[in-house]
Amino acid sequence: MTQRDWIEKDFYKELGVSSSASTEEIKKAYRKLARELHPDANPGDVKAETRFKSVSEAYGVLSDDAKRKEYDETRALFGSGGFRGGYPGGAGGFPGGARGGGFDLNDLFARDATDGGGLGDLFGGLFGGGARTGAPPPPRSQRGADVESELTISFSDAVRGAEVPIRLSSPGRCERCGGTGSRPGSVPRTCPTCNGVGLVSRSQGAFAFSEPCTDCRGTGRIIDDPCTECGGDGASTRTRSLTVRVPAGVADGQKVRLKGQGEPGRGGAPAGDLYVTVHVTPHRVFGRSAKNSDDLTITVPLTFPELASGATVTVPTLDSPVTLKVPAGTASGRTFRVRGRGVTKRNGTSGDLLVTVEVAVPQRLDGAAAEALSAYAEATKDFDPRAGLLGGAR
Numbered sequence: 001m002t003q004r005d006w007i008e009k010d011f012y013k014e015l016g017v018s019s020s021a022s023t024e025e026i027k028k029a030y031r032k033l034a035r036e037l038h039p040d041a042n043p044g045d046v047k048a049e050t051r052f053k054s055v056s057e058a059y060g061v062l063s064d065d066a067k068r069k070e071y072d073e074t075r076a077l078f079g080s081g082g083f084r085g086g087y088p089g090g091a092g093g094f095p096g097g098a099r100g101g102g103f104d105l106n107d108l109f110a111r112d113a114t115d116g117g118g119l120g121d122l123f124g125g126l127f128g129g130g131a132r133t134g135a136p137p138p139p140r141s142q143r144g145a146d147v148e149s150e151l152t153i154s155f156s157d158a159v160r161g162a163e164v165p166i167r168l169s170s171p172g173r174c175e176r177c178g179g180t181g182s183r184p185g186s187v188p189r190t191c192p193t194c195n196g197v198g199l200v201s202r203s204q205g206a207f208a209f210s211e212p213c214t215d216c217r218g219t220g221r222i223i224d225d226p227c228t229e230c231g232g233d234g235a236s237t238r239t240r241s242l243t244v245r246v247p248a249g250v251a252d253g254q255k256v257r258l259k260g261q262g263e264p265g266r267g268g269a270p271a272g273d274l275y276v277t278v279h280v281t282p283h284r285v286f287g288r289s290a291k292n293s294d295d296l297t298i299t300v301p302l303t304f305p306e307l308a309s310g311a312t313v314t315v316p317t318l319d320s321p322v323t324l325k326v327p328a329g330t331a332s333g334r335t336f337r338v339r340g341r342g343v344t345k346r347n348g349t350s351g352d353l354l355v356t357v358e359v360a361v362p363q364r365l366d367g368a369a370a371e372a373l374s375a376y377a378e379a380t381k382d383f384d385p386r387a388g389l390l391g392g393a394r
Helices: 005-007 009-016 023-037 045-063 065-078 155-160 304-309 367-379
Strands: 147-153 160-171 199-204 207-212 235-246 255-258 276-281 297-304 311-315 322-326 333-336 353-359
Touching: 009 023, 009 045, 023 045, 023 353, 045 065, 045 160, 045 235, 147 160, 155 160, 155 276, 235 255, 235 276, 297 304, 297 311, 304 322, 322 333, 322 353
Parallel strands: 147 276, 297 353
Antiparallel strands: 160 235, 199 207, 255 276, 311 322, 333 353
């Protein structure tokens, strides 16, 4: 993506949000549009595919705080075709101080005279300088933007770990032209107007101000024969298949990073990263401990006689069932620990399974059961579990 894209395209309008929208609002708007416009949901619809590419491009900038800041400052600086009054660095000059974010002020101030585009261009009208000499500067490298995606896995896969294939649609280097923007077999040429700098001087009274070259739109290159795939941008939205290795014990909402799988870098810089947010489907039996996510939890219902007299019960795990001995006189709500039946950790050890026993009260009793319960109540009438309750409340 070039500076001209940031100057000419309104990414906020593309997503249907205001320039003051929060990160969450931007993400919500993008997800809604991505679902509606995704090529899989609109097969053969060229208009929807083009719109999907534009939405993805806009989100790639606005979802990244640093890139969004650069974009806002670049549009504020060049939105009207040049500096909006005042002097550079002062009120009405460059927003954000000495470095204007996405538009590197080295392009204006810090280049040597042999590179062109420095102070000689900016104040050439005042001091008689501004002539460009020497070779054009090399393109400025910039790391590719990070990309975000999501996937949903089962509880068992979250505990054990899994390799999950995903399909990702995001901006990437155009495969047809290799990112040059030119039709295969041709190459871009240096802009003769700005000598490849991307800036030209314009006299305004006693001063000469630099602004993006209108012939090359600030890129420093002229593409005479643009690539038919990307239209000369050097990047296109494409769908690719990746395998995400989800580590054992991943929690719901956790992000998995795939290094170098984001947008391609510019000028030889490395690509950005892919961050995949993992959503875990709840299990109908098992849960994760709030104190230690490596421990699994389960609640096992027992009858009153089993708790009172003791019992040996079979408890399920994610692997194979285990036998748990419940001693006589166990209170409802007590938790037992089964070692090594939780999440397998990176060091090879495993968390535990926390088994909480809970008395199961029948909703109805038949005649024999009701009679037996009455006999039990009569036999234990001297036992008052609330004996110290009222005295302790005084």
